[in-house]
Every structure is written in structure tokens, then in C-alpha cells.
Amino acid sequence: MTESSSKRPSDFIRHRVAEDLKQNKNEGRVLTRFPPEPNGYLHIGHAKAICINFGIAADFGGLCNLRFDDTNPTREEEEYVEAIKEDVRWLGWDWGDRLYYASDYFEQLYEYAVQLIKKGRAYVCDLSADQIREYRGTLTQPGKDSPYRGRSVEENLDLFKRMRAGEFKDGSRVLRAKINMASPNLNMRDPVMYRILHARHHRTGNRWCIYPTYDWAHGLEDSIEGITHSLCDLEFENHRPLYDWFLDQLGVHHPQQIEFARLNLTYTVLSKRKLRELVEGKHVSGWDDPRMPTLSGLRRRGCTPEAIRNLCERIGVSKTDSVVDMALFEHIIREDLNKTAPRVMAVLRPLRVVIDNYPQDKVEEMDAENNPEDSSMGSRKIPFSRVLYIERDDFREDPPKKFFRLTPGGEVRLKHAYYIKCVRVVKDKQTGEVTELHCTYDPQTRGGWSSDGRKVRGTLHWVSAAHALEAEVRLYEPLFIKPNPEDEEGGSDFKANLNPNSLEKLTSCRVEPSLQGAVPGSRYQFLRHGYFCLDTDSSAGALIFNRTVSLRDTWAKIEKAQKKGQKNQKFLSPDGQ
RNA sequence: UGGGGGAUCGUCUAGUGGUAGGACGAUGGACUCUGGAUCCAUUAGCGGAGGUUCGACCCCUCCUCCCCCAGCCA
Numbered sequence: 202m203t204e205s206s207s208k209r210p211s212d213f214i215r216h217r218v219a220e221d222l223k224q225n226k227n228e229g230r231v232l233t234r235f236p237p238e239p240n241g242y243l244h245i246g247h248a249k250a251i252c253i254n255f256g257i258a259a260d261f262g263g264l265c266n267l268r269f270d271d272t273n274p275t276r277e278e279e280e281y282v283e284a285i286k287e288d289v290r291w292l293g294w295d296w297g298d299r300l301y302y303a304s305d306y307f308e309q310l311y312e313y314a315v316q317l318i319k320k321g322r323a324y325v326c327d328l329s330a331d332q333i334r335e336y337r338g339t340l341t342q343p344g345k346d347s348p349y350r351g352r353s354v355e356e357n358l359d360l361f362k363r364m365r366a367g368e369f370k371d372g373s374r375v376l377r378a379k380i381n382m383a384s385p386n387l388n389m390r391d392p393v394m395y396r397i398l399h400a401r402h403h404r405t406g407n408r409w410c411i412y413p414t415y416d417w418a419h420g421l422e423d424s425i426e427g428i429t430h431s432l433c434d435l436e437f438e439n440h441r442p443l444y445d446w447f448l449d450q451l452g453v454h455h456p457q458q459i460e461f462a463r464l465n466l467t468y469t470v471l472s473k474r475k476l477r478e479l480v481e482g483k484h485v486s487g488w489d490d491p492r493m494p495t496l497s498g499l500r501r502r503g504c505t506p507e508a509i510r511n512l513c514e515r516i517g518v519s520k521t522d523s524v525v526d527m528a529l530f531e532h533i534i535r536e537d538l539n540k541t542a543p544r545v546m547a548v549l550r551p552l553r554v555v556i557d558n559y560p561q562d563k564v565e566e567m568d569a570e571n572n573p574e575d576s577s578m579g580s581r582k583i584p585f586s587r588v589l590y591i592e593r594d595d596f597r598e599d600p601p602k603k604f605f606r607l608t609p610g611g612e613v614r615l616k617h618a619y620y621i622k623c624v625r626v627v628k629d630k631q632t633g634e635v636t637e638l639h640c641t642y643d644p645q646t647r648g649g650w651s652s653d654g655r656k657v658r659g660t661l662h663w664v665s666a667a668h669a670l671e672a673e674v675r676l677y678e679p680l681f682i683k684p685n686p687e688d689e690e691g692g693s694d695f696k697a698n699l700n701p702n703s704l705e706k707l708t709s710c711r712v713e714p715s716l717q718g719a720v721p722g723s724r725y726q727f728l729r730h731g732y733f734c735l736d737t738d739s740s741a742g743a744l745i746f747n748r749t750v751s752l753r754d755t756w757a758k759i760e761k762a763q764k765k766g767q768k769n770q771k772f773l774s775p776d777g778q
Numbered sequence: 779u780g781g782g783g784g785a786u787c788g789u790c791u792a793g794u795g796g797u798a799g800g801a802c803g804a805u806g807g808a809c810u811c812u813g814g815a816u817c818c819a820u821u822a823g824c825g826g827a828g829g830u831u832c833g834a835c836c837c838c839u840c841c842u843c844c845c846c847c848a849g850c851c852a
Contacts (some may be wrong), residue, residue, distance in 0.1 A: 204796095211792085270852070272852080273852075330850055333849095334848070338780095339780085340780055374850095385781040388847070394850095398850085414851085435784090436847085436852095438783060438846070439782055477841070515801065515802085517792085519790090521785070525802095528789085529803085574816095645798050660812065729812050751815050753813090754813075757815095770836055
């Protein structure tokens with residue numbers, strides 16, 4: 202047992218697994234599985250399922266299988282198999298040599314179906330899909346028996362064999378379990394086990410033209426692999442009686458299905474169908490668009506697998522429908538990157554600054570620590586010269602209260618460099634826009650310190666104009682404008698809540714020269730901005746950075762509160778009411 | 779008006795007969811060459827009504843609200 206299993210079980214599933222172990226159920230074995238259908242990309246909701254299945258196995262000294270549930274050839278593709286494997290691996294989990302496919306069990310599943318027919322517990326039904334629906338009844342009314350329900354075992358065997366042989370057209374017949382058409386649980390009203398689909402399967406080719414349904418196949422897949430705990434989401438709770446029924450009828454190894462609530466996150470959608478809609482409707486650039494909650498999107502955005510695993514750990518496991526605040530996820534990403542990301546200076550919206558009293562051709566190499574949280578990450582040199590760029594937002598000609606940055610006549614510190622004072626503001630005569638600042642520096646403050654005990658409130662980041670690298674920076678905001686994208690009253694759908702400003706591309710950014718040769722996927726903290734990741738579209742000559750998450754911005758909060766205060770002030774009547 | 783689940787601070791989650799705890803958020807403060815980080819404090823909760831009990835978030839009854847199920851999807 203690992204250390205974590207000696208701790209108190211932390212959620213209801215672990216409690217049950219611990220209890221099973223105590224009872225020596227399954228001879229003390231724990232074997233779980235993650236069973237994705239290869240019909241799309243994995244998202245952070247899947248990450249929760251992955252972490253639960255692999256995590257619980259690991260906690261109890263067990264194993265977890267990776268199994269592709271490829272029972273529907275009309276929607277599945279090989280392309281997704283590789284992407285899913287990559288994502289699970291990236292998240293940090295290992296299925297060893299236990300990579301399985303439901304399609305590997307097709308022959309065995311067929312044999313089990315024959316057994317069920319022989320027991321008189323399954324029959325071939327000639328009703329059309331529409332008719333089956335009519336016969337099923339409704340939530341409040343019982344269904345009625347199919348006219349084919351009474352077929353003899355021999356006839357069923359013959360028909361089923363001919364279904365497999367390809368004698369019948371798609372949709373003309375199905376194999377059904379014979380259970381109870383009056384069951385209050387609709388899943389028990391003679392569910393379909395096999396449908397005829399003359400479709401090429403990505404692994405079995407044209408060998409089969411009948412394919413098992415989820416309900417029929419899933420429990421048996423689990424059983425065949427010797428799974429002990431089959432962990433899935435709440436929507437399958439209604440299916441558990443059927444899961445149990447098939448296994449009991451066949452008398453085979455019977456895993457315990459346990460359901461938990463799926464992950465929901467504010468400001469995004471987590472369903473393959475909706476994510477596909479965003480991709481196909483070109484609302485995003487693809488499955489790996491950095492705004493997508495897919496694992497490939499999060500990876501490209503700069504999110505670490507550790508952060509995702511931490512999130513899954515911290516949100517817990519329960520049966521309550523819940524929506525996790527995106528702010529928690531962002532907090533966890535910052536927490537991770539704060540410790541690991543090297544600091545670097547980047548000016549996103551450059552404003553030219555000339556240091557009037559600094560020699561024309563002089564260049565100094567300033568020392569800069571790479572990460573104040575971790576001295577082992579060392580330091581680097583940053584060139585300082587007469588002409589610099591600072592952030593446009595870091596200068597205000599008419600500063601509001603508590604503005605600690607550069608102002609006319611004011612003094613600030615340039616990080617790792619010198620104190621500077623603004624002596625002149627140059628503006629565009631037409632627009633009035635500030636185009637350049639003239640400053641003086643204090644040579645006595647090299648490195649950013651002064652010996653006279655002078656206090657400087659503001660510290661700005663900067664780059665040397667002559668040495669800086671040009672870069673494109675992509676800023677991301679939530680994909681949706683509402684915490685719940687589904688909250689739409691106008692009769693349209695979640696896409697009406699798409700955030701038109703979810704992507705902002707800044708093209709004339711300047712970054713410090715140490716970023717020369719950075720490798721795509723590398724993560725940095727841009728000082729005072731946030732965490733950024735070099736995009737896979739980058740090349741040596743064209744740096745492109747994705748903002749993973751911004752830093753906490755206390756000033757933005759103060760300013761917002763100030764503006765709000767002013768507004769309220771305006772609406773107050775003269776006597777203050 | 780069938781069946782299956784669920785309900786604890788704004789959010790997520792512990793506790794399951796004996797002082798309702800943590801995390802995120804929010805707010806305030808300390809500190810700081812990142813208005814970052816860190817630290818401290820404050821905020822705020824057992825859906826409702828009865829009952830059992832010395833004592834109920836926990837047990838019982840009733841009620842309310844929310845989610846899932848009528849695919850030959852998974």
C-alpha cells in the first residue's frame with residue numbers, strides 16, 4: 202500500500218474500496234479502468250475521471266486499464282486513439298501494457314449473446330427503431346411486448362447468426378434482452394444488445410456488421426478484464442440494474458459499478474458535442490485552441506499536468522451536481538507556475554522612454570534573478586541602454602489616487618536597473634497621444650537600490666529598445682460571458698453567450714533578449730503580467746506567446762473600485778441621499 | 779401523477795448522535811525591487827416543518843427544490 206492509502210480515505214468511493222479491501226473482496230485486488238470512446242478529444246472533465254480511476258488504483262496498490270470503448274464504428278476514428286493516449290500520458294498516468302479495445306472482445310461478446318439466447322433471455326426483434334420507441338411506453342406508462350418476443354430459441358439463434366452473416370439490412374433487426382417491458386426503469390424494457398451496422402470499423406475492418414450497444418458490452422468488458430470497481434458518472438446510475446442483470450444472467454465476474462458527479466466549470470462547456478460544435482462552427486481554431494477546456498488546448502495554453510491533477514484532487518469526489526469556480530483552477534495554475542516558471546521581462550504595449558542623462562552608446566548588463574521563489578534557478582544578464590520601452594499602462598500624465606507608477610516629475614524603479622524620473626512628455630500633436638517619455642536616471646541606484654534610504658513605491662518592468670526581441674502575445678479571456686453558458690433565454694443556445702473578446706492578439710510586443718531560442722511549450726512568468734507559454738506555432742524568427750493566466754492584479758481591483766465610487770458619487774443627490 | 783439520485787459558507791468539500799472544519803472567492807491589514815508571492819485577520823453555511831433523544835447536519839415522518847432516464851449514442 203502506498204502512503205496515501207494509510208491516510209483516512211478522502212471520499213465516498215475510497216471509503217467503499219477500503220471497506221471492500223477490509224472484507225477481502227476480490228482477493229484484495231483493485232483494478233479500475235478508464236474507458237474513453239475514441240470519437241473526440243479529451244477535456245478536463247475526462248481528467249477528473251482519469252484521476253479518479255488511476256488515482257484510486259494507485260492509492261490502493263492496484264492498477265488501472267486504458268480501454269477504448271469502440272463499439273460504434275460510425276463515429277469513431279483511429280486519429281482520436283493516439284490523441285487520447287498522448288493526453289493520458291501527458292497527465293502523468295501509466296497503463297503499462299494494459300491497453301485494451303472493446304473491439305477485441307467482439308467474438309467473446311457474441312458468444313455471451315448466444316448463451317443468453319439459449320437461456321431464453323434474448324431475442325431477435327424485427328420492429329423498426331420507431332416502433333421500438335412506441336412499444337417502449339413512456340415514463341409514466343408501461344411498454345408493451347414486441348410481437349417477436351415469443352420467438353423460439355432455435356429461431357432466435359438462426360436469425361442472430363444470419364444477422365452476423367450480413368443477410369439483413371441496417372436497422373431491420375436487433376437483438377434484445379428479454380427483461381420486463383413494464384419496468385419503471387426504461388433501461389430494463391428489453392434493451393437493444395446488437396444493431397446491424399454495415400460500417401467499417403477502425404480496427405476490425407469489415408469483419409462485423411453487427412455491433413454491441415454500450416449497455417450490453419460495457420459490463421462484460423469490465424468483467425473480462427477482471428475489473429473490481431467500475432467508476433463512471435452519475436448518468437449511468439439508471440443503467441446499473443441492467444449492468445448487474447447481464448452479469449448475473451451470465452454468472453461471470455461481477456465488478457461493482459460506482460457513480461460520481463462529473464466535473465463542471467464556470468465560463469466553459471464540458472461536453473464533446475458542444476466542443477465539437479465550437480470547432481466545426483469555427484468559433485475556435487481547433488480542438489487544441491488555447492481557449493478550449495480540452496487537455497490539448499490547456500497544454501497549448503501553458504497549463505501544467507500537475508495543475509490539472511491538483512485541481513482534480515482538490516475538488517473532491519461526490520454525488521452532488523456541482524460547478525467548480527474557474528477561479529479555483531486559475532489559483533492552482535498560478536500556485537504551480539509561481540514555483541516553476543522563470544521570470545522574464547516583456548513589454549506588451551510599448552511606450553518609448555529615453556534616458557536623457559545616460560550615455561548614447563553605453564550598454565550595461567544588469568543581473569536579474571530567474572525566480573525569487575527558487576534561488577537554484579539562478580540568474581541572467583539583461584542589457585540596459587539609453588532607449589527603453591516600458592508598459593504604456595505604467596505611465597499616467599494625470600494619475601489617480603494610489604497610482605504608484607510613472608508620472609510627470611515622479612520617480613520609479615526599473616526592475617533590476619535604476620531609479621528614473623520623468624522630466625518631459627512628448628505627445629502627438631494631432632491625437633494628443635503620449636508617444637515618448639524623457640527621463641533621467643540616478644547612477645547611484647544601480648541594481649535598483651539607493652543608499653540614502655529613499656522610498657520608491659513603483660517598480661516597473663522594461664526592455665532595452667535596441668536589444669529587445671519582437672513577439673506576438675495572445676491574451677485569452679473566458680470563452681463565454683456567463684458563468685453558466687447554458688443560461689440563455691432568447692431561444693438560441695449556449696453559443697449566444699460566446700465571448701467576442703476571448704482572444705486578443707498583440708503584435709508589437711517586446712521581450713528581453715534571453716528569450717532568443719526559447720523552445721515551444723516553455724513557460725515563463727512575464728513580470729507583473731502573468732504566466733505565458735511559447736506557442737507551438739512559434740518559430741525562431743517569430744515568437745508567439747499564449748497567456749496561460751494573468752497574475753493577481755490588485756491595482757486593477759483598486760482602480761475598478763475607484764471608478765465605481767466616482768460613478769456612485771455622480772448619482773447621489775445634492776443632499777447626499 | 780413512473781423510476782433513480784442529490785441538497786452543508788457565494789463556490790467546491792469534510793464531518794454523519796456530543797463545540798460545523800478546510801480550500802477558493804470576497805473584504806481588511808502586514809510585508810515586498812513583481813500592486814506578484816508570502817503572512818495574518820474578517821466574512822459566510824447544515825433547504826423547510828414536525829418527531830425521537832439529555833443532546834440531531836447526522837436517526838424517523840412529511841414537504842420543497844435540483845439533476846438523470848422514453849438513442850438501434852456512450
